[in-house]
Amino acid sequence: MIGPDVLDGIPLTHRIVSVGSTDLHCVEGGSGPTVVLLHGFPEFWYSWRNQIPALIRAGFRAIAVDLRGYGDSSKPAAIDAYRLPVVVDDIAGLIVQSNDAPCAVVGHDWGGLLAWFLPMMHPGLVSRLTVLNTPHPVPFSREMRRRAQRVRMLYQLFMQPPVLPEIGLRLLLPSIMRRMANVSEEELRVYAEAWRPLAARRGMVNYYRALRRHRKELRGLIRPIDIPTLLIFAEHEPVFIRETTERFEEYVPDLRIVRVREARHFVQTDAPDVVNKALIEFLR
Numbered sequence: 528m529i530g531p532d533v534l535d536g537i538p539l540t541h542r543i544v545s546v547g548s549t550d551l552h553c554v555e556g557g558s559g560p561t562v563v564l565l566h567g568f569p570e571f572w573y574s575w576r577n578q579i580p581a582l583i584r585a586g587f588r589a590i591a592v593d594l595r596g597y598g599d600s601s602k603p604a605a606i607d608a609y610r611l612p613v614v615v616d617d618i619a620g621l622i623v624q625s626n627d628a629p630c631a632v633v634g635h636d637w638g639g640l641l642a643w644f645l646p647m648m649h650p651g652l653v654s655r656l657t658v659l660n661t662p663h664p665v666p667f668s669r670e671m672r673r674r675a676q677r678v679r680m681l682y683q684l685f686m687q688p689p690v691l692p693e694i695g696l697r698l699l700l701p702s703i704m705r706r707m708a709n710v711s712e713e714e715l716r717v718y719a720e721a722w723r724p725l726a727a728r729r730g731m732v733n734y735y736r737a738l739r740r741h742r743k744e745l746r747g748l749i750r751p752i753d754i755p756t757l758l759i760f761a762e763h764e765p766v767f768i769r770e771t772t773e774r775f776e777e778y779v780p781d782l783r784i785v786r787v788r789e790a791r792h793f794v795q796t797d798a799p800d801v802v803n804k805a806l807i808e809f810l811r
Contacts, residue, residue, distance in 0.1 A: 529598050529721045530554065530573045535580040543599075546620030552599035553592045553621070557583030561627040562810065564591040565618065567636020567661075569700050569731055571598030571721045574635065576714075577799035578806065585807045587631075592621060594638065596730020598721055604729065609737040611745060612648065615641055619649040629654035631810050635795060636661055637734055647750040657757040657806055660764050660794050662771035664749060665778050670771045679766055686735035693728040707765070708793035755781045757809045759802060761790035783809065 528541045539556045554572045562582055566574035572591035582589040593600040595617055596609060603609075618641060622628050632653050634642030639661025646653040662670075670676040686692050700722050704710050710718070721727060756779050760772050772784060785805045790797035 528552070529571065530717055534576055537580045537583055539579070541599075544621050544624055546617050546624070549595050549601045549603075549617055551592055551595065551601070551617060551621055553590050554579070555588070555590045557586075557588045559586040559588050560810070561588045561590060561622075561625055561630035563618065563622060563625070563630055563632045564589060565632065565634035565638025565641055566591070566594065566597070567634075567638045568734065569696070569703070569722065570636075570718070573598075573714075573717055573721070574638075574793075575633075575795065578633075578795060578803055581799075581803040581807065582810075585811075587810065588627070590621075590625060592618065594641075596733060597727060602724070602726040602730045604726070606733045606736045606740065609730070609733040610741050611640065611644060611738065612748065614734075615644050615648050618645055619652055622649075622652050628652045631655040631657070633657040633659070633806065634661065635659040636792070640664070643752075644745070644748060646752050646754060647748055650750075653754060655755050655757075655810060656752065657759065657809060659759045659802070660761055660767065660792055662767050663758075663775050663778060664745065666771045666773065666775045667767070669774075670768060673768075673770075676768050676771065679768065683735050683739070686732045687739060692732045693725060696728045696731065697722065707791055709796045749778070751777070752779045753781065755809070756783070757805065758782065758784045759787060759794060759805060760784060761787045761792065761794040761797065763789065763791045764794075765792055 532539055539554050544551045564575045571593045575591045579589045596602050629652055632642050639658040642658050787794050787798050787801050795802045
């Protein structure tokens with residue numbers, strides 16, 4: 528299994544949960560109300576290494592998942608296997624099997640987008656929702672009409688050609704993480720182990736390919752979210768402009784926003800103490 532068995536002195540359990548034909552690897556610890564943690568690109572469950580011990584000590588059961596295509600989870604080759612509704616169904620199945628629905632869900636980056644759609648597609652499975660640095664799809668679509676946001680999404684074009692992105696990411700990912708996240712060289716070596724298989728890099732890239740191919744189907748899935756929701760947004764976020772976090776109250780009426788100074792896209796590693804405090808206070 529990729530990643531440690533102990534975090535900050537707390538032992539963790541690695542297990543595989545089968546959802547249909549997909550095997551999802553997850554790391555679990557603690558007891559109490561369940562909190563499911565969904566990582567983004569280019570990470571895996573280890574994205575939450577600073578949050579898992581804090582949640583466990585606060586009296587929660589933390590379950591950090593490797594999304595399909597990442598870590599020790601299944602890595603299907605087909606692009607359509609990474610359609611967003613398919614991956615959302617993975618998480619719904621895992622929550623049902625955790626025997627603690629509804630539960631809290633926390634997501635960052637791609638995990639944040641999945642977290643937004645989970646209560647829309649599977650109402651009743653999520654009790655509280657927290658999203659880090661990923662805008663709700665409605666204000667994001669609105670701001671994509673502006674050049675400022677469109678320019679920031681041009682990097683996704685790099686992910687579209689066949690084969691080349693998988694090769695390029697092997698070289699680029701270490702420098703990307705050094706520049707954009709607060710990671711040590713030891714932590715970077717853990718990530719490098721997860722990135723080494725070609726199938727893992729193909730899975731990462733296929734999320735972007737599938738989104739470009741099937742983006743229109745997401746519009747029909749958007750529904751109001753009527754559960755307490757927390758959006759944590761870093762002031763130095765490089766991918767999404769601040770306006771994507773504004774003016775969507777009709778879709779998320781019970782919304783709180785925490786803005787984190789001096790943090791970038793990987794806000795949970797740049798400002799773990801701030802994120803942990805906000806997250807635990809909200810979940811309680």
